[in-house]
Amino acid sequence: MLKTFKLGGIHPADNKMAALMPIEDIAPEGKVQIFVSQHLGAPAEPIVAKGDTVKVGQLIAKSTGFVSANIHSSVSGTIASIDSIPDHLGIRRTAITITVEGDEWLKTIDRSKEIKHNITITPQEIIAKITEAGIVGLGGAAFPTHVKLSVPQGKKAETLLINGAECEPYLTSDYRVMMEYSEELLIGVLILKKALNVPKVYIGIEVNKQDAINKLKGLQSKHQGIEIVPLKMKYPQGGEKQLIKAIINREVPSGSLPIDVGAIVHNVGTAYAVYEAVQKNKPLIENILTITGKNVKEQKNLNVRVGTPLSSVLQKYGGLPKNTGKIILGGPMMGKAISNLDAPTQKSTSAILIMPQLEASRPKPSTCIRCSRCVSVCPMGLEPYLLIRLAERKMYDDLEKNLAHDCIECGCCIYSCPANLSLLDYIRLGKTEVLKIRRSRK
Amino acid sequence: MGSTILVTVIMLVALGVVLAIILYLVAQKFKVYEDPRIDEVEAILPGANCGGCGFAGCRALAEALVKSNDMTSLYCPVGGNATMRATAKILGGEAQTKDPMIAAVRCNGTCENRPRTNQFEGAVSCAVMAATYGGETACTYGCLGRGDCVVSCPFDAIHMNPATDLPEVDEEKCTACGNCVKACPKIIIELRKKGPKGKRIFVSCINKDKGGIAKKACDVACISCSKCFKTCPYEAITVANNLAYIDFTKCKLCRKCVEVCPTGSIHEIHFPPRVKKEEIGITEN
Structure with missing residues (x-):
């Protein structure tokens, strides 16, 4: 029997229409706007000034505490301004605006496609590198990854769980990462495993992504200590507590964290970002973004630089379709409907979902009938x-x-x-x- | 047959008498002395239980008034000075006198002044909306128009105007209890001095964005140009965080600031219409 969590859950139509679209790079142009707070915790402090020139991957805002993350430039160019701009919800936050000039990367970043298998550095060095690269959880909450890797005193991590469930309908970015960067992903998982010093890693994948399960299972023998767990389709399987219950059958008590039951959960996207940071010295400056929706002609999976305005990404692929009722950043269940299309993408932006008018509006609420x-x-x-x-x-x-x-x-x-x-x-x-x-x- | 009824009646009467005696004794034993003045004071208070005084209800305020020797820190905004004087008569203290206040809605972002850029269709609640996102317009400070203040008012004194999508205060009914001030998540409503014959002047904007951004979002926003600050002869106006504020304790209602405000964000209420200078010239001739 397939594993799943016990309590509740629903089965929405999965609508993964962009699943077969390979990831495409889009070159940066015009300007990018990078928020200094793209994570849970304290905002980063800008360390550049107006008029400075920056290269791709250069640190532009430094983390201001333990629960905070570094922010790097995703393009090369000149800093145009450091000012507050409205984000996708219309709330003004501090952002660094950079005018794009060419595409010059820092020399330290390894841009070759060659896969580096050997993990040579110590767990402490791994955590230091992840902190440096400003990696945050790409499952949606954008919690700084190095905080999750630093297990507090008196607690012990026993199992590492990798979330490949992607239970949200429409989203396909995690699936594409598993299909296209399988090897890199598994190395990333091993890096996380080494950093946490745990004996066992499980990667939970829902069975609607059978290709991904097969592909990772085929590579499993090369990488010791990783087990692929096929999961029953059910939302919200990708929730931390639900995934722990599904795979290792442990219940996280109310008010505690997964570490209290010896488990740590990371997303597949995060594992891939960790691989790039540790093996290739590349900070988190790109994210895989799905453009999807029932009326969208060209379903896309894109590799977008952090800070690219949403409107310019949409414009590249024909703009908004007719009868657009709502634009959601993220999946239809947990994503947020946006009020400002000029807002830039952030580290944890996973999708632009365009809902047609008919499906977008909420029906009028009536009275609770206690159906439970x-x-x-x-x-x-x-x-x-x-x-x-x-x-x-x-x-x-x-x-x-x-x-x-x-x-x-x-x-x-x-x-x-x-x-x-x-x-x-x-x-x-x-x-x-x-x-x-x-x-x-x- | 007759005797059965008689016995039953006697039994019940006897039981009743015995229980009444027990109840009386218990009541005497556990009697709590209560100052009779509390009832008297409570009768004077308005009885709306609005909580405007900071206590749970009118009785709680009455108790506090009777208990404390010093009446100066307690005040019923609904009853006003008359009620406090009557209370002072009973309690023999010095009543506090305050100027009558009224709730002022400091936003004039009507549909024409502040174009809507998106539509919110979640729960009909300003609190939910404020927690969700920036709002339906480009101004993130202004009125959300979902009427949390209307729901909170125990005196039916504030209503949404469907034409402007903004709340309007009924001056007859408003008692300055402050419930709407607490209910508004954007802190738009403020209690201000009602002024002589209701004359008052206030800045009807709370946008703390820089001038250009505020003006783009709303035609009647305060752009913090400081003209009113420079004009005011009584130092009643301060400009901080890109926003002008008129201190109603210092304002002498000269209306000079209203004239100089380039966006018309300073409002004057209950003033006679202005006589134009040219007209004055004609009459003099």
């Missing part, structure tokens, strides 16, 4: 119908008792609600308040 569908699909075992009531009434104490802070914002509740209630909207609001209260108590 949201309870049965919640992968965290919460009671969304109750949480929305409490959050609407600002009853934060009760929200905490009902573990609103455990919500992973997967959207299963709102997907399955027959009354079309805005469950997640309110739960997310309540969760933020509860987290604030919990933090103030510490």
